[in-house]
Amino acid sequence: MSNSAQIAKKSNTKMLRAMVGIGAVCAFLIVLTYESTFSRIQTLRENALQEAIFKVIPGTTTTKSFELKDGSFVELKEKKSDGPILYAGYNDNDELIGFAIPAEGQGYADVIRILYGYEPEKQTIIGMYVLESKETPGLGDKIEKDEKFRQNFTALYVKMNEENSKLINSIVTVKSGTKNNPWEVDGITGATISSRAIGDILDKSANHWLPIIEANSEEF
Amino acid sequence: MTEDSNHIAKEHQIPSTNEFIKGIWKDNPVFVQVLGMCPVLAVSNTALNALAMGLATAFVLLMSNILVSALRNFIPKQVRIASYILIIATFVTITDYTIQAISVDLHKSLGAFISLIVVNCLILSRAEAFASKNTLGKSILDALGMGLGFTIALFSLGAVREILGNGSFFGLNLFGDNFQEWIVMILPAGGFFTLALWLLLFNLIQSKNN
Numbered sequence A: 001m002s003n004s005a006q007i008a009k010k011s012n013t014k015m016l017r018a019m020v021g022i023g024a025v026c027a028f029l030i031v032l033t034y035e036s037t038f039s040r041i042q043t044l045r046e047n048a049l050q051e052a053i054f055k056v057i058p059g060t061t062t063t064k065s066f067e068l069k070d071g072s073f074v075e076l077k078e079k080k081s082d083g084p085i086l087y088a089g090y091n092d093n094d095e096l097i098g099f100a101i102p103a104e105g106q107g108y109a110d111v112i113r114i115l116y117g118y119e120p121e122k123q124t125i126i127g128m129y130v131l132e133s134k135e136t137p138g139l140g141d142k143i144e145k146d147e148k149f150r151q152n153f154t155a156l157y158v159k160m161n162e163e164n165s166k167l168i169n170s171i172v173t174v175k176s177g178t179k180n181n182p183w184e185v186d187g188i189t190g191a192t193i194s195s196r197a198i199g200d201i202l203d204k205s206a207n208h209w210l211p212i213i214e215a216n217s218e219e220f
Numbered sequence B: 001m002t003e004d005s006n007h008i009a010k011e012h013q014i015p016s017t018n019e020f021i022k023g024i025w026k027d028n029p030v031f032v033q034v035l036g037m038c039p040v041l042a043v044s045n046t047a048l049n050a051l052a053m054g055l056a057t058a059f060v061l062l063m064s065n066i067l068v069s070a071l072r073n074f075i076p077k078q079v080r081i082a083s084y085i086l087i088i089a090t091f092v093t094i095t096d097y098t099i100q101a102i103s104v105d106l107h108k109s110l111g112a113f114i115s116l117i118v119v120n121c122l123i124l125s126r127a128e129a130f131a132s133k134n135t136l137g138k139s140i141l142d143a144l145g146m147g148l149g150f151t152i153a154l155f156s157l158g159a160v161r162e163i164l165g166n167g168s169f170f171g172l173n174l175f176g177d178n179f180q181e182w183i184v185m186i187l188p189a190g191g192f193f194t195l196a197l198w199l200l201l202f203n204l205i206q207s208k209n210n
Helices: A002-056 A147-151 A192-215 B003-013 B017-024 B037-042 B047-070 B077-102 B104-113 B115-119 B121-131 B136-166 B188-209
Strands: A062-069 A072-076 A085-090 A096-106 A111-119 A124-132 A172-174 A184-186
Touching: A002 A062, A002 A085, A002 A096, A002 A111, A002 A124, A002 B077, A002 B104, A096 A192, A111 A192, A124 A192, A172 A192, A184 A192, B017 B136, B037 B104, B037 B115, B037 B136, B037 B188, B047 B077, B047 B104, B047 B115, B047 B121, B047 B136, B077 B104, B077 B115, B077 B121, B104 B115, B121 B136, B136 B188
Parallel strands: A172 A184
Antiparallel strands: A062 A072, A062 A085, A085 A096, A096 A111, A111 A124
C-alpha cells in the first residue's frame, strides 16, 4: 500500500515539475517576445493611424490631436490618453480643413474600427478609412478595397438641423445601385451586413460628434 | 514476427533524408493526410495569405517539434497533451506578435487564423506521433518536411483561387479590366472545389507512380 502511494506521489511530483517547468519557460518566451515587439507594433499602429488621417482629410499637411475633457477640447501633446480623441487637419497656411474622427461598431465578423474625415464648413464627410476589421476576405473586406464603395465617402452629406443638435438626415446604407440622395451610402452586393455596418457606425458617430465639434468650433 | 513489427522495424531503418521528403510527397499533410483543413480552406483565398499562413504554421511546427523532442524524457505521459498544447500556444503567440511587428496589413488580412494555428491538428499530431518518440535531429527534419509540404499545398490552393477568383497573382492584375472574376473561387465553396481538384490530381499521379 505505502509503496504504491509513494510511487503515486513521485509521479505527481514529476507531473507538477513538468507542467510548472514548461509553463515558466513558455511564460518567459511570451514576455520576451511581447517586450521586444511592443514598441515596433505601437510605432506601426501609430504610423498607420497618421497615414490614415492624411487619407481621410485630403489636402492636410499638419495634424493636431485633441482630447475631449469635461465638454471641451484640449490639445494633446503626448500620445497617451484615456479619453476620446479626434484629429484636426490643417493646410500649409495653418487653416483648419477638417477633422479625422475614429469610430467603431459591430460588423459581420467582429468589431470594425474606422477613421473618417469631416469638413465642418460644408458639413460633409470627405473620406473614410478602415483601420481594423476581420470581415470575410473577398466579400466583407470590400468595405476597405472596393473603389466604388469608397467613392461614397468623398462627399457624404451630413448637414445638421438648425439647433445643431443632430443630423437632418440619418446616414443609411441602401441596396447597391439605388443611391438617390447625398446622405445615402451605396451598399455592396455580397457584403450587405458589412456595408450596412459602415453606414450605421458613421450615423451614430456623426450624430454624437458633429454637435460637440460645432459647439466648440472656436477651440481649434 | 508479425507483419506490424516488421513494418515498424523497417521504418526505423529509413535514412534521415526520407524524414524530410515524406512530408512533401508521400505523407503530405494536406493532400495525403488531409489534416488542418480549417486554415487550408479559409486562408487560401490569395497567394500571399496562403504563403504567409503556411510559413507561420511551419514555424510553429518546427519550434514545437524541437521542444517536444528535446523534452520527451522529461514530460510524463499523463500530462503530455497539456504540455504540447502549452508549447504550441506559446509559439503561436510569438508568431502573432512577430507578424504584427512585420506588417500591420499582413496581420489584418490573416485575421483570426493566426491564433487558430494552435488548434491545427497537424502540429499536435506531429508532436504526439513523431517528435515525442524520435531524436531531435529526426524531429527537426520531420517538421521541416511537413511544414514545407503544408506551405506548398496551401500555396497551390491560394494561387489557383486568387487567379480565378480575383484575376490576379500576388496582387498583380493578370487579365486586365475585362476579366469577369469567378467570385465563387474566393468564397469557402471555391476552397472545397480547388482542394478536390488538387486531391484528384495528386492521387492520380501517385496511383500512376505505384
